[in-house]
Amino acid sequence: RAKDEGGNGLCFFDPAMESLVLKHAALAEDLRDALRERQFLLHYQAQVSGGRLSGAEVLVRWQHPDKGLVSPGEFIPLAEETGLIIPLGNWVLETACAQLAAWDDDPLLSSLTISVNVSFQQFRQDDFVDQVLATLRRTRANPERLKLELTESMLASNVDALIERMYALKAKGVGFALDDFGTGYSSLSYLKRLPLDHLKIDQSFVRDVFIDSNDSAIVKTIIALAQSLGLGVIAEGVETEEQRDYLVSVGCHACQGYFFSRPLPVEAFETFVRKFQRT
Ligand code: C2E
Ligand code: MG
Ligand code: MG
Ligand code: MG
Numbered sequence: 001r002a003k004d005e006g007g008n009g010l011c012f013f014d015p016a017m018e019s020l021v022l023k024h025a026a027l028a029e030d031l032r033d034a035l036r037e038r039q040f041l042l043h044y045q046a047q048v049s050g051g052r053l054s055g056a057e058v059l060v061r062w063q064h065p066d067k068g069l070v071s072p073g074e075f076i077p078l079a080e081e082t083g084l085i086i087p088l089g090n091w092v093l094e095t096a097c098a099q100l101a102a103w104d105d106d107p108l109l110s111s112l113t114i115s116v117n118v119s120f121q122q123f124r125q126d127d128f129v130d131q132v133l134a135t136l137r138r139t140r141a142n143p144e145r146l147k148l149e150l151t152e153s154m155l156a157s158n159v160d161a162l163i164e165r166m167y168a169l170k171a172k173g174v175g176f177a178l179d180d181f182g183t184g185y186s187s188l189s190y191l192k193r194l195p196l197d198h199l200k201i202d203q204s205f206v207r208d209v210f211i212d213s214n215d216s217a218i219v220k221t222i223i224a225l226a227q228s229l230g231l232g233v234i235a236e237g238v239e240t241e242e243q244r245d246y247l248v249s250v251g252c253h254a255c256q257g258y259f260f261s262r263p264l265p266v267e268a269f270e271t272f273v274r275k276f277q278r279t
Contacts, residue, residue, distance in 0.1 A: 028082050031075060035087055039063045042095055043263035049254040053276050055113030058096045059263045080121050089122040097141035108277050115147040120154045129168045143173035152184025159190055170195045182218055199226045203237020223251045
């Protein structure tokens, strides 16, 4: 594509670069087809709070016809670059809200929340708030059970507009978590102004919590910060019982990670919930 645009982007020839650009273009093309052909699906990962299952985070997957299951790390950045994140994000939200509404009839599932990851590209759309509210109405999902996960990078520009949108959704009951907390550069003064419900401790700190004393210090600091701001805190990437026990001992009661469950297709997630709630 760099070629089509002319200019001096490719005035030297680098075969590795050339092949990367071609691969990239092919994947972008595949991504467009994927939306049309409904090759995306959602996995649900349990969130556990105080020993109870409190909700699930939805994580999108791409069932590629040749490549198999592709993880979002590979295609979300591309979807953001190409603008396809808007229709993809709408589909994720719609599917998640429809799932919330479907769980209404089942006493084991009807109290669960669903957390949806939102890209900055989506959130900054002028009609984002209307889109979310329209989706909630259309699917008859309870807004109180929908949580949106934002990232610190969203705080880099036009925070006032961001805060206004958050309040508009908050007024209808929608909750917010700040994802991957500690990896970005959010200013504490902004943090105070955002109507957040939770901070999510990034998995990189949880992973090395027993290996790197800096990470355990960061974990404790995030928990203290959340407490002083009156926010809940969720640790992500909890893989072992030792990590869970440590987190609980320093005051983090909500966890998510392979120790409890991998992200699962919806049927498997429901089975997991039934087993978990009965034990
Ligand atoms: P995230 O929101 O921080 O999601 C957590 C990631 O950690 C997920 O990766 C999840 O599968 C993985 N994970 C969960 N528990 C563990 C654990 O115990 N150990 C380890 N090592 N990893 C664990 P995944 O599913 O590959 O998603 C990666 C990122 O892609 C997400 O990070 C999120 O930023 C983005 N993403 C996923 N779905 C969506 C979506 O629907 N929309 C948008 N905009 N972004 C999405
Ligand atoms: Mg997330
Ligand atoms: Mg995260
Ligand atoms: Mg993360």
